[in-house]
Amino acid sequence: MIKYHPSKQLMQKHVAGELPVGLSVAIAAHIELCGACKLELDALESKQAEAAFTNSGSYSEEAAESSTEEDLAFEAMMNDITQLDMSSEMVPRVPQMFDYQDKSVQLPRAIAALKLGSFINAGKVSRARFELDEGPLRSSLLHIKPGGEIPEHTHTGFELTLLLDGSFEDESGSYVPGDFIMLDGRHNHTPKTEEGCLCFTLVDSALHFNKGLSKLLNPIGNLIY
Structure with a gap:
């Protein structure tokens, strides 16, 4: 639910x-x-x-x-x-599918209408940006493979995650498809997934990693958000 x-x-x-x-x-x-x-x-x-x-x-x-x-x-x-004659013919909508983890997922229409760039892979995390010109805002399709996680981080701006398929969890709970999660600098979390997941994400600034070796990513945070 x-x-x-x-x-x-x-x-x-x-x-x-x-x-x-x-x-x-x-x-x-x-x-x-x-x-x-x-x-x-x-x-x-x-x-x-x-x-x-x-x-x-x-x-x-x-x-x-x-x-x-x-x-x-x-x-x-x-x-x-x-006064012009209007066509009453109904044109069926063809669902837009996205293939990942050996399965096809139907994308919501608003997301399917966007143009998607190429995927960048980092271990079990893959991300492709949508080609939208919105200044500092970055809209992406994010795929985390089974058993994957993103190291603990907070946000210098905000992060919106809309879960499209699969499930993931963090320190605040577990999430199902349709969950709309907005976080900012007040939140620290470590998203991880057992079965894998597909998400639409939107951020307006770099992530800030908090622990261990993941801190080494902070100098290039503006390049990877």
């Missing part, structure tokens, strides 16, 4: 279109996997639509008194568009 979800504030900003692409993609993918958040999204969208139509109604009454030639031309164009 999914235990970790986007906050209400994030959901509201997602509906309003106020989030970076990577974060909005993660929320959309979570919603596809989580029935409870799908219901919450529908309620938020309905509320926003009601508010928008209420505001546009009062605006239209004022605008009607001062219509310009451009307004009339736009209205005529929209009328022409709505």
Whole structure:
């Protein structure tokens, strides 16, 4: 059962279109996997639509008194568009699959629509970045093989992990597909998996490794996040 979800504030900003692409993609993918958040999204969208139509109604009454030639031309164009014949043919959606660990996993639509770069392997951890131009934000597909782990670390910014397949655990608990986990500099954790897992991740700064030999990675942290 999914235990970790986007906050209400994030959901509201997602509906309003106020989030970076990577974060909005993660929320959309979570919603596809989580029935409870799908219901919450529908309620938020309905509320926003009601508010928008209420505001546009009062605006239209004022605008009607001062219509310009451009307004009339736009209205005529929209009328022409709505008179066009519309196709009723339904085109089936072909699920996008991702192959890993000798199996195929169906990716959420929002993630499947992104262009993925090449994988970089480091032991039992593989990571490929999605080709999004979002400044310091890095959206990736992360695969950890069975028995793998990422050394204990914290974050100089934030880290979002959306588990897509398999399972993993850390000091805070265990996670199942659909779990939406957001961490920042207040958290230390050591993700590890017995069966292997596939995740969508989003970070805005380098990881900071805390213990042993893994500290040697910190000087190049900006290159590997």
